[in-house]
Amino acid sequence: MGREATMSYVILGNGVAGVHAAETIRQLDPNGKITMISDEVFPPYCRPMISMVLEGSVPPEKLPIRPSSFYEEFKIEPVLGNRVSAVDVDHRAVSVNGKGYPYDKLLIATGADPRRIKADGLELKNIFFMRTETHVRQMLSTLPTIRKALVLGGGLVGFKASYGLLRRGIQVIMLIRSGYPLSMQVDSEAGRMIWDELKAHGLDVRLGVEATAFEGKDTVSRAHLSDGSFLPCDMVVIGKGVFPARGFIPKEKIKVDAGIVVDEHMETSAPGVFAAGDVAECIDIARKTPWVNAIWPEAVAQGRIAGMNMAGRRTAYKGSLSRNVIRIFGMDVMTAGLITPPEAEGFDILKVTDSRAKTYRKLVFRGDRLVGIVMVNAIEQGGVLMALIQSETPIKLPREALLKPSFNFKQLMQM
Amino acid sequence: MKEVVVHPERCVGCMQCMAACAAAHSRSKNLFLASLETPRPRARVHVGVGLYNEGFPNRCRHCDPTPCLLACLPGAISRNAEKNTVFIDPNRCINCASCAMACPFGVIRYHEDFMAPPGKTVAVKCDNCYERQLAGLIPACVEVCKSGALSFEEKADAMKRKTDEVARSVSAGVAQVDLAPGFTLLNAIKRQQIELAR
Numbered sequence: 001m002g003r004e005a006t007m008s009y010v011i012l013g014n015g016v017a018g019v020h021a022a023e024t025i026r027q028l029d030p031n032g033k034i035t036m037i038s039d040e041v042f043p044p045y046c047r048p049m050i051s052m053v054l055e056g057s058v059p060p061e062k063l064p065i066r067p068s069s070f071y072e073e074f075k076i077e078p079v080l081g082n083r084v085s086a087v088d089v090d091h092r093a094v095s096v097n098g099k100g101y102p103y104d105k106l107l108i109a110t111g112a113d114p115r116r117i118k119a120d121g122l123e124l125k126n127i128f129f130m131r132t133e134t135h136v137r138q139m140l141s142t143l144p145t146i147r148k149a150l151v152l153g154g155g156l157v158g159f160k161a162s163y164g165l166l167r168r169g170i171q172v173i174m175l176i177r178s179g180y181p182l183s184m185q186v187d188s189e190a191g192r193m194i195w196d197e198l199k200a201h202g203l204d205v206r207l208g209v210e211a212t213a214f215e216g217k218d219t220v221s222r223a224h225l226s227d228g229s230f231l232p233c234d235m236v237v238i239g240k241g242v243f244p245a246r247g248f249i250p251k252e253k254i255k256v257d258a259g260i261v262v263d264e265h266m267e268t269s270a271p272g273v274f275a276a277g278d279v280a281e282c283i284d285i286a287r288k289t290p291w292v293n294a295i296w297p298e299a300v301a302q303g304r305i306a307g308m309n310m311a312g313r314r315t316a317y318k319g320s321l322s323r324n325v326i327r328i329f330g331m332d333v334m335t336a337g338l339i340t341p342p343e344a345e346g347f348d349i350l351k352v353t354d355s356r357a358k359t360y361r362k363l364v365f366r367g368d369r370l371v372g373i374v375m376v377n378a379i380e381q382g383g384v385l386m387a388l389i390q391s392e393t394p395i396k397l398p399r400e401a402l403l404k405p406s407f408n409f410k411q412l413m414q415m
Numbered sequence: 416m417k418e419v420v421v422h423p424e425r426c427v428g429c430m431q432c433m434a435a436c437a438a439a440h441s442r443s444k445n446l447f448l449a450s451l452e453t454p455r456p457r458a459r460v461h462v463g464v465g466l467y468n469e470g471f472p473n474r475c476r477h478c479d480p481t482p483c484l485l486a487c488l489p490g491a492i493s494r495n496a497e498k499n500t501v502f503i504d505p506n507r508c509i510n511c512a513s514c515a516m517a518c519p520f521g522v523i524r525y526h527e528d529f530m531a532p533p534g535k536t537v538a539v540k541c542d543n544c545y546e547r548q549l550a551g552l553i554p555a556c557v558e559v560c561k562s563g564a565l566s567f568e569e570k571a572d573a574m575k576r577k578t579d580e581v582a583r584s585v586s587a588g589v590a591q592v593d594l595a596p597g598f599t600l601l602n603a604i605k606r607q608q609i610e611l612a613r
Binding site: 046058066297300301323324325334336379380381382383384386387397408410411413 | 461463485517
């Protein structure tokens with residue numbers, strides 16, 4: 001040992017995928033040189049928790065997922081404050097703010113940026129995205145002057161923003177373009193249940209409309225809607241989903257689809273270049289097609305796998321799986337895999353609704369394998385079902401048994 | 416290091432482990448006083464029913480790598496290497512249920528707990544009775560189990576015994592060695608009753 005040349009690892013992004021990759025590399029290669037490049041200067045933190053800072057239930061100092069000594073402890077050189085501007089695949093180097101950083105192994109874990117919308121007047125003040133700790137800090141500083149907020153988008157970010165603002169005593173109107181809330185996460189039945197729950201808690205949700213323009217003097221004061229009406233507002237939050245942050249990628253050198261395409265080793269089409277997290281696109285276990293699943297647990301898993309492969313341990317990743325768990329007021333919703341399968345393609349659907357207990361459960365099967373679940377309330381065994389999807393276990397139990405309240409791990413042991 | 420080992424073929428589903436667990440994780444550590452406490456202490460081991468109504472004490476496997484730890488958003492879940500135990504810090508937990516989504520065994524529950532900030536719902540699961548172990552006691556579920564479905568021993572010992580049992584079962588001239596004759600009989604009767612009822 002010691003004869004080998006020291007490996008030089010460069011990680012783009014200090015989100016959760018980058019952090020787990022760095023830790024895994026350090027575990028396997030104590031001497032390698034690790035450089036982490038990010039535009040965010042805040043220590044690695046929990047992005048999903050920023051809405052709790054907006055709401056006021058968690059102080060900002062609880063956001064970090066690693067202590068401030070993280071970089072030092074893992075012997076990582078942090079390069080913070082600027083985005084990477086280019087990747088030179090042929091010469092194995094990335095450039096940041098005019099400075100070059102050579103690499104032997106590169107991980108692209110740049111995550112995703114909020115999806116922009118097309119509307120007039122977006123340059124006005126008090127129109128926000130909610131993606132980073134900085135965004136929330138900016139929102140918090142304007143809160144004292146805000147009375148009416150408009151939230152665009154009925155996805156998770158839209159929800160969390162609405163909930164947080166409501167808790168701050170601000171009147172919130174949500175505009176959702178699709179027919180029901182959380183249309184990317186749940187099916188229409190669960191969506192309707194969620195809508196009922198929201199209405200019961202005083203949230204003003206408008207379905208089937210979107211904002212087309214904003215007006216005001218310096219700060220926003222009114223929004224034009226697609227149905228021709230107007231809404232007064234002094235704050236707008238845009239939560240229209242995210243898009244992989246891959247603008248700097250040379251597309252002729254690295255294969256790019258919606259995200260950066262990776263193989264089972266999280267390696268891109270360029271040797272030595274890996275991708276993980278919200279920016280990566282790998283095979284989806286339930287869909288059986290390449291897919292970007294921009295969720296926290298995937299970022300952790302992919303970051304670890306990328307780290308192992310970068311450090312020389314060839315490890316394959318089975319594929320990603322979309323999943324989410326959402327707690328809305330008194331309601332728990334868990335979804336995983338393929339929940340609204342294309343019709344007439346050999347999928348079987350099993351549904352059980354109990355309107356009195358306010359539960360709804362749906363299973364989607366392809367042949368004898370479980371490929372998707374939707375559960376509203378009573379979610380404790382959801383992890384067991386998700387493990388069945390992930391492991392693609394043939395289900396030999398009667399399918400109804402999976403939906404019974406008595407279902408538990410023991411019944412699987414006898415399959 | 417000793418660990419809790421589950422022997423599912425011996426479980427009769429009496430649920431005494433659940434009561435003992437709840438009491439061990441109460442303010443008073445006493446079953447009768449615990450039943451009067453607020454928040455009400457709850458079990459971290461969960462006896463489930465199999466297809467033939469046989470019992471199964473489902474408890475945290477303290478997996479490594481740890482799916483719940485990797486899924487935890489606020490970093491509330493940690494692993495104690497010395498006792499091979501996965502802990503949830505109730506002060507950091509934000510009750511997001513990401514761990515429920517990750518747990519392949521369905522052993523995490525969400526409720527108030529006397530160890531958590533008052534009025535806060537948190538994720539709760541088995542801690543291998545860490546406090547009891549520090550005091551020189553064995554985990555409460557094992558202590559109370561009368562059928563031998565739960566034992567507290569070196570993993571290597573348990574595996575050796577099981578290996579020997581399997582080896583003996585294939586020895587020449589042995590038709591079948593019943594590892595737990597009483598329970599086999601009981602389970603066979605239960606099985607018959609249920610199949611008749613169908």
